[in-house]
Amino acid sequence: MDHVGEPRAQAGAGEDCGFDRQVRTPLLLHIGYHKTASTWLQSNLFDARDQGFMTDPATPRHALVEALVRPDPLFYDPAAAAAAYRPASDLALAQGRTLVLSHERLSGYPSSGGRDRQLIAERLAATFPEARILIVIREQKAVIRSMYSQHVTDGGVESIEHFLVTPEPRLCRKPSFSLEYYCYDRMLDLYRGLFGAERVLVLPYELLARDPAAFSARIVRHCGGAPAPVGEAKRVNAARPLLMQAVQRPLNMLLYHNELSPGALLHIPRFHKRYARLRPLFAALSPRFLERRLDARLRNVIAAHVGDFYAESNARTQDLIDVDLAALGYTVEGRK
Template sequence: MLIHVGYHKAASTVLQDQLFADPGGAFLPPPGPRHALVQRFVVPQPMCFDAAAATRHYTPLLDRAAEQGRVPVLSHERFSGYPPSGGFDSTIIADRLHRCFPQARILIVVREQRASILSMYSQYVSDGGDLNLRDYLSPREPFLKRIPGFSEEFYRYHRLVQRYRALFGADRVLCLPFEEFARSPGPTLQRILRFVGREAPPPVTRTQNAKRAASFQLAQRQVNRWLSANELSHSRAVALGGFRRRFGALSGRLDPRWTAALDRRLERRMTALVRHRFAGRFAQSNSILSELIGFDLSQYGYQTEDTVRD
């Protein structure tokens, strides 16, 4: 089995929809909606997780894959934790996956931290969050930590890679940079296929989720705050059912030229905030990760101890 654990905003959707779900390809995903994986491996309270039941549930998938000569695959970026909550349960999920499938192979795709943080902040707003970027990056009362919040430790990727290597074995964990895939998908896909003992080239195209304009996300935050009650925003004045999602759907219908100047100004401001806040903060982690996975991450813009200047 291959288990793809994320990270968020690192080509997960492309891999899931085009590589793993290719009906004539090397992989066989489980039937049904993808969020069922979250219900089975993430949602159960720690003392309620039933590893035996989870294993039994996916036994038919293993049998079908063996009959068809394909690789069973479980893929969900939530397996690496949820960035706005600091990945507080990432090791809990790793342990659960290992208890169920100790012989699995693990795929981890990372993305340069500052770009990932900005992209995930936009996703947080799309998911229902109402905090501005500065407050999102600075959870209140961090010395108490009563509710999980953003943590830069989540983005020190070497820790999770080391955890999976300790559980499954170093030879069963493949960690790749998103930037290599974005630059040239073919070599990355071939590495994934070779990792599971396959050679056939997959029919994957280079796509990504559409990016919402910064000005639209500014408006979305207000909708989330005042008209929606969800996990990420509790202070609504009036709850209007699915209005948050209906409003979000308008994003694709707006002409980006209308707000281009405002968007550029907002994006420059947010980029400057993130670059200043995390100047050099991930250099040590990225240097360790480069050694672990055999990639010079500095060539893709990652901070490392040898190259960090900001």
Template sequence: MESEAPHAEPSASTGGDAGEARVTAIPLLLHIGYHKTGSTWLQRALFDNAERGFTTDTGEPRHALVRDFVLPDALAYDPARVREKFAAARADALAKGATLVLSHERLSGYPSSGGHDRRMIADRLRETFPDARILIVIREQRALIRSMYSQHITDGGTGTLARFLNRPEPGLGRKPWFDPEVYAFDRLIAYYRGLFGAERILALPFELLAREPQLFVDRLAAFCGRPSQPLGPVSRENDRRPLVMQAVQRRLNALFYDNELSPGALLHIPRFAKRFGRLRGLFDACSPRFIERRMDARLVKEIAAYAGDRFRESNGRTSRMIGIDLGDYGYAMPH
């Protein structure tokens, strides 16, 4: 599909005096994830920061994007209606010289269900906003699987890591399940490039954000047509829950949390996951460190055995596509 020409975009000038170089900012950025790649930090520190020239103000909470782009029936999606819904927010951002950012990890699919709808979502985004630019943040797969499995439990899952990774009755495919192909990053990047044009897609590794946040932010700013700004101190929050806490919740989900990941709980406690999450401080203080280390080592070993060489070739293609040596960040690369 032929992409829109960059010069056809409406733009907001962020330059100063007439004699100075003027920066042309893009009007719309779609940040699609992946899950567990620093999205919350990006949203809070950058995308909700008017001083950096971004805004996420659409008049609705962020999770409404799932309702707009993910939930409509495959034969009932109306891109014109959704486009019109965001017209006022886009116009307001443009008048302020800001870039409107629609940011939600669910737009790259949900890993626990194998990202089965990620192509459909990509098509909807292209039909609705053909002039948008796309930010995709990836992460080394072994670390990503570990983090996503923990999130799966937080979201209501009940299975062991082995059950999470391995579909029962794999030859039938009756319902979506985790599929390692969701982390073949080159496929999603290539598909978005085909929809929007390569110049409209920016894919960066999460590890760059973790190691060199200023460089990450500078590359994003340049992609959005914005000047570089000093980032200042970056607070690094540890959002990893104790493994003992996750082991307890995994079992309680089956009893008290009737949801998409654990249907049929014996007794449904409304907002069980959030209520249980309030015990984080208790588990941080009381979980035995030697048990945590032993559980962590077992997870790392099991995930490494599962990953094996399966991502090497994809990582090599991804590395060439984005112009970053992912081997420098610990990704498995072709021999």
């Protein structure tokens, strides 16, 4: 069954790509979370004509942040933002497809504790009130481990211990990571309240690895389409060696003046992109025993810090989306 809305009627014979123009949802907002196979979805589903989706051919993905996230709240104009995407939306409607606007930043940013996620949600509702929503969640300890690595890749300098704990004096002069960011039930409540429960689909990332066809089919049906075959759920962005990340942290502090590391002694523009070219070298030279040791330490620190913090939230999320999260490795209150 579809846990957040029943499948729509399928198209009759002769319709473009097998979709009924009258029931196909014209717009899907995929908001993340970060590190939940967004790149795979964008490459294998949202750009696949046979799935009935399309992305804006005239606008790069990063423009979504420029248009929907960055504007000052006192200057944001929902009508102007909607107008910018109207040509692509009209094209999708004419072809009986669903336009997908997909960017993880629409769910906030973990390193800042997602402080603007409610503002963004309200902005999306004011701009695209008829859209459907896709949220992909992931077991919290695993996603924090992955996101911390991304934090370093993006220019962060903190150790895992400092990343997890809000610095003194805790006056929130500058937002930092917060465990509350991954209380998924709160995000689900927010989007259901803004768009309606039937318009919000939440899927666990872990289901993609188990059955990419079923995972993708849920998204297609959520938008009123008939699913087509998809490729294997292969990792698109391979994890970097942890030694590479350990070396990057002090280099960020010295050479990369950015939002996550202001005040570097020197500044090499796009340092993180240049440093990324060294990945094959680190992959070849980093000893496996060292990688295992670094990984075990990282996971142990995160597990000790998180504890059972998410158990109650996960139990409620499990009930809301009707998926057995405990069976997928999530800590759920009342389940061992």
